[in-house]
Amino acid sequence: MTAPLRLGIAGLGTVGVGVVKIVRSHKALLTARTGREIVITAVGARDQGKDRGVNLNGYAWESDPVALARRDDIDVFVELMGGSDGPALEATRAALDTGKDVVTANKAMLALHGQALAEQAEDAGRAIRFEAAVAGGIPVIKALTEGLAGNEITRVMGVMNGTCNYILTRMESAGLPYDAVFQEASDLGYLEADPTLDVGGIDAGHKLALLSAIAFGTRPDFDGVDLEGIQRIAIDDIRQAADMGFRIKLLGVARRTGRGLEQRMQPCLVPADSPLGQLEGGTNMVVVEGDAVEQIVLRGPGAGQGPTASAVMGDICDLARGIRVPTFGRPAHTLEAAPAALSGLPAPYYLRMSLMDKPGALAKIAAILGNSGISIDRMRQYGHSEATAPVLIVTHKTTRAALDEAIAAMTGTDVMASLPVALRIEQV
Amino acid sequence: MTAPLRLGIAGLGTVGVGVVKIVRSHKALLTARTGREIVITAVGARDQGKDRGVNLNGYAWESDPVALARRDDIDVFVELMGGSDGPALEATRAALDTGKDVVTANKAMLALHGQALAEQAEDAGRAIRFEAAVAGGIPVIKALTEGLAGNEITRVMGVMNGTCNYILTRMESAGLPYDAVFQEASDLGYLEADPTLDVGGIDAGHKLALLSAIAFGTRPDFDGVDLEGIQRIAIDDIRQAADMGFRIKLLGVARRTGRGLEQRMQPCLVPADSPLGQLEGGTNMVVVEGDAVEQIVLRGPGAGQGPTASAVMGDICDLARGIRVPTFGRPAHTLEAAPAALSGLPAPYYLRMSLMDKPGALAKIAAILGNSGISIDRMRQYGHSEATAPVLIVTHKTTRAALDEAIAAMTGTDVMASLPVALRIEQV
Missing domain, CATH: 3.30.70.260 (ACT domain)
Incomplete structure (x- = not known):
C-alpha cells in the first residue's frame, strides 16, 4: 500500500471539525476506497483551548497557519479559515511554495486570487481543489470540470446562497416582509457577520465566478459579475410573480456571448414549475447546459457541517487516489481574459x-x-x-x-x- | 505534450456516432482540457456501407470487434455495441487482455459480468469506465465514486428508465390507459427491441445493480434486484395516487440493511412535491444519500445521442488526464458478496x-x-x-x-x- 496521505487542517470551525470527524469515523472506508490511509498530522485555529466536541490530542497544534502550511510532515494543506486575503491567502501560498497540495472551501480567496494561485500551483506542480467552495455538498466542480469535459458549456446557472433562498421562500410561505424575514434569518444564525455578503449577492457571486472560469476557460473574474442583491424584493413582487406563474430567485447566470463573458448574480423570475422555481429553503441548485448533454440539474445542501465536509473529503480522496486536474480545468496560463459583457442578452x-x-x-x-x-x-x-x-x-x-x-x-x-x-x- | 490518446470505437449506432462527432468537433477544446490530443484510430460496426452522417474515412475499419479491441494502435477500447454477452463481452475481455482501457455504455454486460471484468481489469492494471451505462448524461458514477467518497452511503434511489417515466407521466397527463401509451411509445421508437427490458424494469435494474456496487462496496448483483415492471399500473392507480398527493414512478432503491443488501426496482408512490415526484417525461433522476452530505439530487436526460456521448466523453477525458479509479470505487477483490435482503424495510x-x-x-x-x-x-x-x-x-x-x-x-x-x-x- 502507498504511504498515508497526511493532512494539515487550518481552521477548526464547523467545516474543519466536520472534516476531522469524517477522517476519524471513516478510517477503514476511506482506505478501502482510496487505497491509502488518510491521516491528520497537524491542526490549527485561533483558540486552542476551545472545546470543539472532537478529540484533537493526537495531532500537532499550530496556531500560525503559515507555519502549519510549511510543515514538512503534511502532504495536503486543508484551508478552512476563510477570508479572501490575510492568513488564508498567505498560508495557501506558503503551502504551494513548500510543495503541498491545497484543498480549500474559500470561495472569496479563489474568486479574487484564483488566477495567481492556480499559476503558482501549476509552476510548483501542485493541485488546488475547491469543491466545498461552491454549492456546499453538491459535487458540481467535479461534474463541470471532469464529468462534462466533453461539452462546450453553453450556460451555467445556480441558486447558490441558501440564506437568500431561505429568505425569499420564507417571505412567500409566511407572507412576511423582507425586513422581518431578514431578522429571523439573523436570529437563526443564517447570516454572515457582514450580511451584505449574503443578501447583496457577493458570496453567490464569488461562486459564480469560479464556475464561469471552469465552464468557459476564462480567468476567474469576480469584478466582471453584475451583482444585485435581494434587499429591494418586496412581498408584493413575490405575489405578483406567483400570479404570473413565476418565482423569484437570487439566480447566477453565466454564458459566453459574442461580446464577452456574461456573469450575472441577481434576483430573477423563473418559471414556478421548473426545477429552479421549485427550490425551497436553504437548498442549492446548479444547472449546467452543454452542447451535448443538454441540461443537467444538481441539487443539494449548500451549507452545513456534514455537506461541506463531504465536499472537502471528496477532494482529499481524489488527491489520495492520485487524481490531479488543473485548478480551473485547463492550464492556468491558457485561461482567457474575456471582457465582461455586463448587460446580458435581451430578456423580458x-x-x-x-x-x-x-x-x-x-x-x-x-x-x-x-x-x-x-x-x-x-x-x-x-x-x-x-x-x-x-x-x-x-x-x-x-x-x-x-x-x-x-x-x-x-x-x-x-x-x-x-x-x-x-x-x-x-x-x- | 503527452502522446495522443487513441480510441477504437466498436459500435456506430446513435451513441457511437455521437462520440465521433464530439471528438471531431471539439478537437481543440478536448486538448486544452486534457492536455492531450484525443484521436480515433479505428472504428467498426456490423454494416460498413451504411451512411451514418459522419465522415469515417480517416479511421481504420474493423468489422470484428475482437480484432478492433486487439489492435496495437489503440489505447482505449470504446464498447458501444450493447448486449450482455456475445461480441461485446468477448471484445471487452480481449481489450483488457491486450492492455487497453475500456469505456463502455453497456449496463447489461456490467450488471451480469462486472465482477469478473473488474477483476480482469485490475489484474491487467487497466481501467473500465461506464458513466454512460447509468442515467445517460448525468455524471452520477463520478459523483458517487469520487465526489461523495467521504460518505458512508445510506441510500441510493433513481428513476433511470426514461421510457417508463414517459409512459407513466403521459398516462397521467393524457388520461390514457397503459396499453394506449405503450403503443405510442412503441410508435415513437422509445422502446427496446424487447420492450420487457424497459417496462419490466430490467434495464433500470441493471443500472441499480451498478450503483449499489459502488455505493455499498458490494459485488454487482443483478440477480439480487427485486424486479417489478409497470405493466399492471392502471390509470386508476395514477389518479388515486394523485388524489392522495403521490405520483407513481418506476423507482430503484438500494440500501444496506442488517439483513443484507436491499435492491428494489419497482413502481412506487412518492410524494408529488418531491424532486422525484415532480420528474416529467423521459428525464432521469438519481438521489444519493450519505451520512455527511445528506441528500444530493441529480437530474438530466437519460438517453439520446448527445447526452450519452457526453458521458462516454467524460470517461475518455478522465483517461486522457490520467484519472484512474477502480471500476466500482474500490479494488474488485475487496467487494463484498452481500446477501440479498429481498423484502426490504417496512413501508406503507x-x-x-x-x-x-x-x-x-x-x-x-x-x-x-x-x-x-x-x-x-x-x-x-x-x-x-x-x-x-x-x-x-x-x-x-x-x-x-x-x-x-x-x-x-x-x-x-x-x-x-x-x-x-x-x-x-x-x-x-
Whole structure:
C-alpha cells in the first residue's frame, strides 16, 4: 500500500471539525476506497483551548497557519479559515511554495486570487481543489470540470446562497416582509457577520465566478459579475410573480456571448414549475447546459457541517487516489481574459413601481418605455387607497441597457413615487 | 505534450456516432482540457456501407470487434455495441487482455459480468469506465465514486428508465390507459427491441445493480434486484395516487440493511412535491444519500445521442488526464458478496383490488389484513355499476413479506375479482 496521505487542517470551525470527524469515523472506508490511509498530522485555529466536541490530542497544534502550511510532515494543506486575503491567502501560498497540495472551501480567496494561485500551483506542480467552495455538498466542480469535459458549456446557472433562498421562500410561505424575514434569518444564525455578503449577492457571486472560469476557460473574474442583491424584493413582487406563474430567485447566470463573458448574480423570475422555481429553503441548485448533454440539474445542501465536509473529503480522496486536474480545468496560463459583457442578452423584464396618483402618470411611463424601444407585454395598475398607485409592467424582450435608459428617464419625471424594481425573467 | 490518446470505437449506432462527432468537433477544446490530443484510430460496426452522417474515412475499419479491441494502435477500447454477452463481452475481455482501457455504455454486460471484468481489469492494471451505462448524461458514477467518497452511503434511489417515466407521466397527463401509451411509445421508437427490458424494469435494474456496487462496496448483483415492471399500473392507480398527493414512478432503491443488501426496482408512490415526484417525461433522476452530505439530487436526460456521448466523453477525458479509479470505487477483490435482503424495510403500501359485489366481501379482506398484522390507514370502496367493486387500501407500515402473505390469503377467498396491485409508498 502507498504511504498515508497526511493532512494539515487550518481552521477548526464547523467545516474543519466536520472534516476531522469524517477522517476519524471513516478510517477503514476511506482506505478501502482510496487505497491509502488518510491521516491528520497537524491542526490549527485561533483558540486552542476551545472545546470543539472532537478529540484533537493526537495531532500537532499550530496556531500560525503559515507555519502549519510549511510543515514538512503534511502532504495536503486543508484551508478552512476563510477570508479572501490575510492568513488564508498567505498560508495557501506558503503551502504551494513548500510543495503541498491545497484543498480549500474559500470561495472569496479563489474568486479574487484564483488566477495567481492556480499559476503558482501549476509552476510548483501542485493541485488546488475547491469543491466545498461552491454549492456546499453538491459535487458540481467535479461534474463541470471532469464529468462534462466533453461539452462546450453553453450556460451555467445556480441558486447558490441558501440564506437568500431561505429568505425569499420564507417571505412567500409566511407572507412576511423582507425586513422581518431578514431578522429571523439573523436570529437563526443564517447570516454572515457582514450580511451584505449574503443578501447583496457577493458570496453567490464569488461562486459564480469560479464556475464561469471552469465552464468557459476564462480567468476567474469576480469584478466582471453584475451583482444585485435581494434587499429591494418586496412581498408584493413575490405575489405578483406567483400570479404570473413565476418565482423569484437570487439566480447566477453565466454564458459566453459574442461580446464577452456574461456573469450575472441577481434576483430573477423563473418559471414556478421548473426545477429552479421549485427550490425551497436553504437548498442549492446548479444547472449546467452543454452542447451535448443538454441540461443537467444538481441539487443539494449548500451549507452545513456534514455537506461541506463531504465536499472537502471528496477532494482529499481524489488527491489520495492520485487524481490531479488543473485548478480551473485547463492550464492556468491558457485561461482567457474575456471582457465582461455586463448587460446580458435581451430578456423580458418585470417592473414594479409606485406612481403619483395624478392624471396622465401611467401614460407618461408607457411613453418613456416606447421611446426606449421597449414594448409592453402586460401592464396592471392596482386599486389603492394611498396617494401613490402600484403599477406592474411585464415587458417583451429588451436589453438591460435600454431598460436602464428608460428607468433613468422615468426618474426624471414628476410621477414616480419611488425607484422601480426591475427583475429579469430568465428562460430556464 | 503527452502522446495522443487513441480510441477504437466498436459500435456506430446513435451513441457511437455521437462520440465521433464530439471528438471531431471539439478537437481543440478536448486538448486544452486534457492536455492531450484525443484521436480515433479505428472504428467498426456490423454494416460498413451504411451512411451514418459522419465522415469515417480517416479511421481504420474493423468489422470484428475482437480484432478492433486487439489492435496495437489503440489505447482505449470504446464498447458501444450493447448486449450482455456475445461480441461485446468477448471484445471487452480481449481489450483488457491486450492492455487497453475500456469505456463502455453497456449496463447489461456490467450488471451480469462486472465482477469478473473488474477483476480482469485490475489484474491487467487497466481501467473500465461506464458513466454512460447509468442515467445517460448525468455524471452520477463520478459523483458517487469520487465526489461523495467521504460518505458512508445510506441510500441510493433513481428513476433511470426514461421510457417508463414517459409512459407513466403521459398516462397521467393524457388520461390514457397503459396499453394506449405503450403503443405510442412503441410508435415513437422509445422502446427496446424487447420492450420487457424497459417496462419490466430490467434495464433500470441493471443500472441499480451498478450503483449499489459502488455505493455499498458490494459485488454487482443483478440477480439480487427485486424486479417489478409497470405493466399492471392502471390509470386508476395514477389518479388515486394523485388524489392522495403521490405520483407513481418506476423507482430503484438500494440500501444496506442488517439483513443484507436491499435492491428494489419497482413502481412506487412518492410524494408529488418531491424532486422525484415532480420528474416529467423521459428525464432521469438519481438521489444519493450519505451520512455527511445528506441528500444530493441529480437530474438530466437519460438517453439520446448527445447526452450519452457526453458521458462516454467524460470517461475518455478522465483517461486522457490520467484519472484512474477502480471500476466500482474500490479494488474488485475487496467487494463484498452481500446477501440479498429481498423484502426490504417496512413501508406503507397502496393496494388496489376488485372485489366481487357480495355481502361481507370487504370485511373478509379487512380481516385477512388484520390476521397478517397489517393495519389499515385508509380504505375506500368506489361507486360502481359492474358486478365488481373497486377498493383502495393504504396500509400503515408493514413488510412486503406480511403483505404477500395477506395477498395469498385473499386470493384463497371467493371475493377477489382480480389479483391486487400492491405498490410501496417510498419516503423520499
